[in-house]
Amino acid sequence: MTILKIDSSITGEASVSRQLTNAIIDQLKAQDSGATIVTRDLVAEPLDHLTLAAFADTKVLDEFLAADTIVIGAPMYNFGVPSQLKAWIDRIAVAGKTFRYTANGPEGLVGDKRVIVAISRGGFYDTTSPFEHVETYLAGLFGFIGVKPEFVQANGIAAGPEQREAGIANGLEEVERLAA
Numbered sequence: 001m002t003i004l005k006i007d008s009s010i011t012g013e014a015s016v017s018r019q020l021t022n023a024i025i026d027q028l029k030a031q032d033s034g035a036t037i038v039t040r041d042l043v044a045e046p047l048d049h050l051t052l053a054a055f056a057d058t059k060v061l062d063e064f065l066a067a068d069t070i071v072i073g074a075p076m077y078n079f080g081v082p083s084q085l086k087a088w089i090d091r092i093a094v095a096g097k098t099f100r101y102t103a104n105g106p107e108g109l110v111g112d113k114r115v116i117v118a119i120s121r122g123g124f125y126d127t128t129s130p131f132e133h134v135e136t137y138l139a140g141l142f143g144f145i146g147v148k149p150e151f152v153q154a155n156g157i158a159a160g161p162e163q164r165e166a167g168i169a170n171g172l173e174e175v176e177r178l179a180a
Helices: 016-031 059-066 083-092 135-144 161-179
Strands: 002-007 036-041 069-075 099-102 105-108 114-120 150-154
Touching: 002 016, 002 059, 016 069, 016 114, 016 150, 016 161, 036 059, 059 083, 105 135, 114 135, 114 161, 135 150, 150 161
Parallel strands: 002 036, 002 069, 069 114, 114 150
Antiparallel strands: 099 105
16 A cells, blocks of 8 residues: 655644644554555645646656555645645646546546545634635545545644644544544
8 A cells, every 4th residue: 555645734843734644644554564655745845836837747646646545734724725735736636637527527537545634723613614615625626536535633723732732632533533
């Protein structure tokens, strides 16, 4: 099994989403000790914003397509995904490769992958909040390309030290649930 780990938090070692992606990777490795882990840190090695010339470079797309499982750290910044993560998404949402348009509408072409997204939010949001554009966006995007993502969440991490710890503990419990 090949696991692609994507981190996009700018806060380095203090990152809650990175703590969750690391825990997810540990769980996946415990299930398959022979798994190959490919790591892409979008902050340490950022991708340029999408241009026509960038479409010619398929390295990111090839890396995504080669993975069996994708683990994504997606902190909420200003109600949405970090721009670093959006630049990565722009390289995997490619007509004819990960989706296609048909007479019956769009069709996802990537149904054989597992995608696990670790979301961290400073406040308290769910998919009914008018300001939540991380889970809803990623669920829509991955659904469009044919994958139903799984989500692990840590909410309220900027609401004080006690709530930060409670949010992290909740996220780690969700990681354990995924492993079951």
